[in-house]
Amino acid sequence: MSRVVQYHPSVISADAIGASISSLHQLLRQRGVSSYVACADSNLAKSDYATLSLSMLKRLDWRDTDLLLLHYSFFNEEFESLLDLPVRKILIYHNVTPGHFFRNQGSMSWLGDMCDHSRAQMRRFASAFEKGVGDSDYNTAELKEFGFRAPETIPVFFNDAFFTSRELDNQLYFDIKAASEVNIVFVGRFVPNKRHDLLIDTLAAYKKLFGRSASLHLAGKIWGDEYFHALLGRAVQGGVLSDVKIYQNASGLTIKTLFAAADAFLSMSEHEGFMVPVLEAFAVGCPVLAYASTAVGETMGPAGVKFDALDPSVPAGYLELLRRDKMLRNDIVREQADRATDFYSEATARKWLSFLKGFVDISAGLNA
Known part of the structure; x- marks a missing residue:
């Protein structure tokens, strides 16, 4: 059976990315997929949904059918080490603000440097991914500029209920x-x-x-x-x-x-x-x-x-x-x-299931 692991440095319910990760995690489990969420070691104790740390993620015995979904929203020193893992990888891009917005803000200029480093990372590592997903057409267009081949758009989940x-x-x-x-x-x-x-x-x-x-x-x-x-x-x-x-x-x-x-x-x-x-x-x-x-x-x-x-x-x-x-x-x-x-959860879920059926076995199907 395929395993799907999602990784983002921080996964908390109060954050839009964390909430979307948890929604996809719950959806996959409902459809019979072995789904897991991972975050940075330092954030595991305060995470609402993650059960794996980055260290644990690196020690996993990966199978050919497994899939690693890397959510990207900011520079991450550990990102490059994850690209060496022997597993299929998909990048989910939530955008990184261009550095020029912070450049003339005194003590925040460092943030501009980090943002520009983040965007440079995307260009360097695009070839390591089987696929890229942007959560808006705007983000998907950036993935194309970064060198991702035929990226697709799937919006984030939001708590419509x-x-x-x-x-x-x-x-x-x-x-x-x-x-x-x-x-x-x-x-x-x-x-x-x-x-x-x-x-x-x-x-x-x-x-x-x-x-x-x-x-x-x-x-x-x-x-x-x-x-x-x-x-x-x-x-x-x-x-x-x-x-x-x-x-x-x-x-x-x-x-x-x-x-x-x-x-x-x-x-x-x-x-x-x-x-x-x-x-x-x-x-x-x-x-x-x-x-x-x-x-x-x-x-x-x-x-x-x-x-x-x-x-x-x-x-x-x-x-x-x-x-x-x-x-x-x-x-x-x-x-x-x-x-x-x-953008209701049901509509977003159908888009994710349609996309992922090309990578993992979704036993319950799209009409369950």
């Missing part, structure tokens, strides 16, 4: 609604390409243009104190520091409640390989306003509101339009709900 359910943190919901007339939300780590600075500028522009009380809710991990403090300084300059709410290590329920309470999910990000929070907002019923860069427009498809200028007055105007035109808002929410179904 949870985000379409009615479960909320009711106290947080009512607190948010009571505090401000207008609420904006964004979910993503605090790094330069996400353009939190322009989200803060949009909040300031909205308050100046329309004179309403408004709050900006930002959920994400802080990657650099210097950059984060600069963002707070920008909020001070814009007179909106008290209106910016920060949520670190937010639970899924908190994020879902932020979507439900917000008037819009706003993204000014300049670089995304997929952007799972867009789908989560779609599923909850939160209108999405987004700068249509890289894979963002692809993920949104025909739904939501896309714009092509990094001008804070543009989304500020859309925010007010959504507030005044309830029929328009309802139409947008309905179109977004339809788009989200394209």
Whole structure:
């Protein structure tokens, strides 16, 4: 019987990649495949799903029918050693942000170097893989540029069952609604390409243009104190520091409640390989306003509101339009709900099963 092992340095449920790995793992086990998840030795104890460490992975007695799925999202010193393992390999590419976004950010310049090293790794090692999979057409196009032969696109899994359910943190919901007339939300780590600075500028522009009380809710991990403090300084300059709410290590329920309470999910990000929070907002019923860069427009498809200028007055105007035109808002929410179904777990599962049947025995078949 074939064994499928997925590896990523970190596998935790709070991370979009970790959640997608676990979904594929559970799907394969349901279909009769011996599936395992591996992560770095140092992360095994805190992983929600991994049962193998990197050291254990290297000591496995590989069979001809086995398959190793390597998820790639950042530079990994151990990556090259995995390529020497005597097993068939498929790379699943979740994108790496180009280094130039970090180059002029002082203490974050090292991150730019690491990102560029990551992308160089892809070019050097493309020939070691039987196949490459990008989780968006944007990422698949990059795989082609890196030298992968005929890569395919399969989206990540997202927890549609949870985000379409009615479960909320009711106290947080009512607190948010009571505090401000207008609420904006964004979910993503605090790094330069996400353009939190322009989200803060949009909040300031909205308050100046329309004179309403408004709050900006930002959920994400802080990657650099210097950059984060600069963002707070920008909020001070814009007179909106008290209106910016920060949520670190937010639970899924908190994020879902932020979507439900917000008037819009706003993204000014300049670089995304997929952007799972867009789908989560779609599923909850939160209108999405987004700068249509890289894979963002692809993920949104025909739904939501896309714009092509990094001008804070543009989304500020859309925010007010959504507030005044309830029929328009309802139409947008309905179109977004339809788009989200394209990425529901069942649809993504079928794509993975169809792809993997060429590599492993899926005993239950596609119609089980």
